[in-house]
Amino acid sequence: MAVSPRLSLNQATVRGHAIDEVARACGRAGVRYVGVRREAFEKYAPREVANLLAENGIGPSSLCRAGFVTSADPARRAAALDEARWALDEAAELGAPVLVFVAGGLDVGSRDLDGARRRVADALHELVPHALDTGVRLGVEPLHPLFCSDRSVVVTLGQAAELARPHPRQAVGVVVDAYATWWDPSLAESLCDARERICAFQVDDFALPLPPEHLNGRALMGEGCIDLRLLASRVAAAGYTGPVEVEVFDEELRRQPVDAIVGRVVDSWRSVFGDVCGDGFGDG
Amino acid sequence: MAVSPRLSLNQATVRGHAIDEVARACGRAGVRYVGVRREAFEKYAPREVANLLAENGIGPSSLCRAGFVTSADPARRAAALDEARWALDEAAELGAPVLVFVAGGLDVGSRDLDGARRRVADALHELVPHALDTGVRLGVEPLHPLFCSDRSVVVTLGQAAELARPHPRQAVGVVVDAYATWWDPSLAESLCDARERICAFQVDDFALPLPPEHLNGRALMGEGCIDLRLLASRVAAAGYTGPVEVEVFDEELRRQPVDAIVGRVVDSWRSVFGDVCGDGFGDG
Numbered sequence: 001m002a003v004s005p006r007l008s009l010n011q012a013t014v015r016g017h018a019i020d021e022v023a024r025a026c027g028r029a030g031v032r033y034v035g036v037r038r039e040a041f042e043k044y045a046p047r048e049v050a051n052l053l054a055e056n057g058i059g060p061s062s063l064c065r066a067g068f069v070t071s072a073d074p075a076r077r078a079a080a081l082d083e084a085r086w087a088l089d090e091a092a093e094l095g096a097p098v099l100v101f102v103a104g105g106l107d108v109g110s111r112d113l114d115g116a117r118r119r120v121a122d123a124l125h126e127l128v129p130h131a132l133d134t135g136v137r138l139g140v141e142p143l144h145p146l147f148c149s150d151r152s153v154v155v156t157l158g159q160a161a162e163l164a165r166p167h168p169r170q171a172v173g174v175v176v177d178a179y180a181t182w183w184d185p186s187l188a189e190s191l192c193d194a195r196e197r198i199c200a201f202q203v204d205d206f207a208l209p210l211p212p213e214h215l216n217g218r219a220l221m222g223e224g225c226i227d228l229r230l231l232a233s234r235v236a237a238a239g240y241t242g243p244v245e246v247e248v249f250d251e252e253l254r255r256q257p258v259d260a261i262v263g264r265v266v267d268s269w270r271s272v273f274g275d276v277c278g279d280g281f282g283d284g
Numbered sequence: 285m286a287v288s289p290r291l292s293l294n295q296a297t298v299r300g301h302a303i304d305e306v307a308r309a310c311g312r313a314g315v316r317y318v319g320v321r322r323e324a325f326e327k328y329a330p331r332e333v334a335n336l337l338a339e340n341g342i343g344p345s346s347l348c349r350a351g352f353v354t355s356a357d358p359a360r361r362a363a364a365l366d367e368a369r370w371a372l373d374e375a376a377e378l379g380a381p382v383l384v385f386v387a388g389g390l391d392v393g394s395r396d397l398d399g400a401r402r403r404v405a406d407a408l409h410e411l412v413p414h415a416l417d418t419g420v421r422l423g424v425e426p427l428h429p430l431f432c433s434d435r436s437v438v439v440t441l442g443q444a445a446e447l448a449r450p451h452p453r454q455a456v457g458v459v460v461d462a463y464a465t466w467w468d469p470s471l472a473e474s475l476c477d478a479r480e481r482i483c484a485f486q487v488d489d490f491a492l493p494l495p496p497e498h499l500n501g502r503a504l505m506g507e508g509c510i511d512l513r514l515l516a517s518r519v520a521a522a523g524y525t526g527p528v529e530v531e532v533f534d535e536e537l538r539r540q541p542v543d544a545i546v547g548r549v550v551d552s553w554r555s556v557f558g559d560v561c562g563d564g565f566g567d568g
Contacts, residue, residue, distance in 0.1 A: 111511040117469070145429045148467035149509045150492055159469045183432035185401070185443045208434055210498050225433045227395040 003266055004273070008033030008061040010202065010247035011040065013265060017258045019044065020052050025258040027056025029266055033243040035062045035202075036094060038087060046093035061098070061243035062139065062175075062200050063091040068104035069123035070116040070153055080104070081123060084138075085130045092134040098199045099131075100175055101138045103154040105147070116153045121163055124172060131171040139199045140164055141175035144183075146214060157181055157190040164197050173199030176235055177247065179206050179218045182226040191238045198240040202247040203228055203272075211251070218249040220264065221272040228272050287550055288557070292317030292345040294486065294531035295324065297549060301542045303328060304336050309542040311340025313550055317527040319346045319486075320378060322371060330377035344380040345527035346423065346459075346484050347371065352388035353407035354400040354437055364388070365407060368422075369414045376418040382483045383415075384459055385422045387438040389431070400437045405447055408456060415455040423483045424448055425459035428467075430498060441465055441474040448481050457483030460519055461531065463490050463502045466510040475522045482524040486531040487512055487556075495535070502533040504548065505556040512556050 009031055014022050019040040026034055040049050053060060066087035069080045084101070091099045103120045106113065124138065131138050140160040143152035154160055157174060164172040174197045181187050183206075191198070205224030210217045221228055232244070246265045253261055293315055298306050303324040310318055324333050337344060350371035353364045368385070375383045387404045390397065408422065415422050424444040427436035438444055441458060448456040458481045465471050467490075475482070489508030494501045505512055516528070530549045537545055 106509050111509050111514075113466070113509075113511065145467040146494075149490060155467050156469060182397070183429040183439050185440060206433060208498070210430075210494065212496065214492070214494050225390050225395050225397075227397065230395075 003030040003032075004244075004269060005032055006242070006244045007031055007266070007269055008035050008243040008245040009262065009265060010035035010064065010245040011037040012064065013246055013248045013250075013253070014258055014261050015039075015254050017254075017261075019049055021258050023052045023056045023058060025262045026058055028259065029262045031262060031266070032058060033061040033245070034058050035064060035200075035245040035247065036060050036096060037064045038090065041090060046090045050093070050095050060094050060096040061245055063087065063094055063096040063099050063136075065100040065102050065141075067102040070104035070119050071107050072110065072112070072115065072119070073107070077119065077123075081126055084123075084127055088127070088130050088134045088136050088138075091136040096136065098137045098139040098173065098175070100200065101140050102143065103140070103152045105150040105153060113148075113153060120154060124163055124167065128167050128171045132168065135170075137170060137173045137199050139173050139175040141177060141200075142180055143177075144180045151215075156184055156186065157194060158186055161190060161194045161197055169196055173197045175200040175202065176240075177202040177204070178226050178228060178231055179204045182206060182231065188234055191234050195238050198235065198238055199242075200245065201232075201235050201240055201242070202245045203232070204246070204248050213251075216249040216251050218247065220248050220250065220253065221246070221268045223268075232273065287314040287316075288528075288553060289316055290526070290528045291315055291550070291553055292319050292527040292529040293546065293549060294319035294348065294529040295321040296348065297530055297532045297534075297537070298542055298545050299323075299538050301538075301545075303333055305542050307336045307340045307342060309546045310342055312543065313546045315546060315550070316342060317345040317529070318342050319348060319484075319529040319531065320344050320380060321348045322374065325374060330374045334377070334379050344378050345529055346382040346384055347375040347378055347380040349384040349386050349425075351386040354388035354403050355391050356394065356396070356399065356403070357391070361403065361407075365410055368407075368411055372411070372414050372418045372420050372422075375420040380420065382421045382423040382457065382459075384484065385424050386427065387424070387436045389434040389437060397432075397437060404438060408447055408451065412451050412455045416452065419454075421454060421457045421483050423457050423459040425461060425484075426464055427461075428464045435499075440468055440470065441478060442470055445474060445478045445481055453480055457481045459484040459486065460524075461486040461488065462510050462512060462515055463488045466490060466515065472518055475518050479522050482519065482522055483526075484529065485516075485519050485524055485526070486529045487516070488530070488532050497535075500533040500535050502531065504532050504534065504537065505530070505552045507552075516557065
């Protein structure tokens with residue numbers, strides 16, 4: 001049975017496995033996209049990763065990630081901006097259309113949430129010229145409010161879209177992640193408003209209890225309580241037709257062999273989105 | 285040094301300690317309000333609790349809680365509505381002006397978030413006549429989105445205010461809890477909009493890592509990253525001048541003797557809101 005041509009495996013799902021292994025496993029399974037993490041560049045240059053993927057019939061759907069631009073400390077802030085520019089260059093070399101941008105949380109001991117949010121807006125203004133130069137879009141990803149203090153002061157899609165609004169569409173978009181956004185009572189409206197700003201869509205699921213390390217609670221599709229078909233239909237109605245990244249953070253899953261992980265991802269996709277392969281969201 | 289006349293101890297902070305002990309400890313410390321939990325009625329009738337409090341110079345700031353009206357199962361839904369009417373009666377007997385209303389999460393195995401939210405709106409319509417009869421306000425409390433699936437599909441203050449809007453102000457209000465709302469980018473605006481709907485204000489703090497039981501992560505004020513002075517000033521600017529409940533969920537704190545817990549609550553209040561006792565939110 002063919003795999004949806006829209007399915008992308010985000011490398012976070014297979015963390016701990018080398019990118020060349022991942023590329024081959026995806027190639028064997030017929031997965032056509034991989035969402036690359038910058039960890040891949042510890043072993044290979046971005047162009048080498050692009051080649052490894054291409055040899056297996058795979059394109060990069062995005063590069064994860066840069067950001068963490070919320071610090072009030074000028075040196076840390078400057079370093080984060082330099083890092084983001086560097087990551088934009090890497091994304092361009094890789095051939096990824098999007099660099100996922102995670103805002104960052106509060107400085108240790110800080111309670112200045114409004115200030116941190118202002119610094120995110122300022123950082124985007126500083127990064128946009130380089131995004132335009134490289135042809136890579138900054139994809140602002142809201143995270144679940146659970147991560148507001150430690151990872152992202154941007155916590156709703158509406159807020160991400162507001163941050164993107166002042167900038168050209170080809171420079172700044174928004175990333176829709178199921179786990180991060182499913183609870184939001186304004187989500188349907190925010191998706192409609194975001195429209196052409198949507199530059200990536202990531203699927204996963206929310207299940208309780210949370211694991212001891214709260215970051216690793218993003219379950220495989222179907223294991224939690226998110227109506228992913230409804231969400232996918234809303235994202236589709238907003239006009240997004242690109243790759244859909246499966247981005248699961250599950251330590252137990254990661255310990256399995258790569259082929260087994262890819263198999264479970266494909267099965268999970270089918271059980272949630274049906275067997276129709278056209279756009280991957282048929283009603284089969 | 286006098287305790288702020290607005291400080292209320294929510295009984296959840298001292299869970300496991302009997303209400304008579306709590307009343308005496310609060311009386312000794314000069315705390316003038318207690319937020320009562322329905323657990324208190326396992327041992328005493330609501331009027332007896334009212335007397336116990338009054339003997340110690342204490343008034344009830346609220347009764348926690350009823351709700352959990354999201355089930356699609358008609359029998360469970362009817363039982364929850366009966367329970368809420370019963371709790372309104374109890375609140376009236378206790379003399380509490382507010383019954384805290386927690387919406388409820390998803391049925392086990394359900395992914396119908398929109399449906400659950402509709403059922404909350406419907407339930408309020410059914411409960412309002414009894415709220416008007418008893419003279420007790422239903423205080424709709426949004427919880428942190430972390431609890432969207434298991435405890436409350438109402439997760440923002442804006443959403444709570446929207447649910448309250450069709451009803452008379454004296455029948456349905458909203459509860460502002462710091463832990464539940466601090467991350468919300470629309471919070472300042474939602475507070476302005478809510479105004480006279482605000483019928484309770486609860487303070488606590490958000491700190492990582494979360495405890496193993498994710499419900500019990502509400503820290504003592506000052507232990508986390510919430511700018512509580514800013515929040516309190518926004519709540520005050522919206523016009524709320526009533527009691528402020530300290531509602532901390534901390535298993536380690538609860539194991540201490542009641543007087544020690546009350547002492548830590550008072551110290552924490554002072555360290556965050558200053559020593560000024562007028563309204564408890566001075567700039568001392």
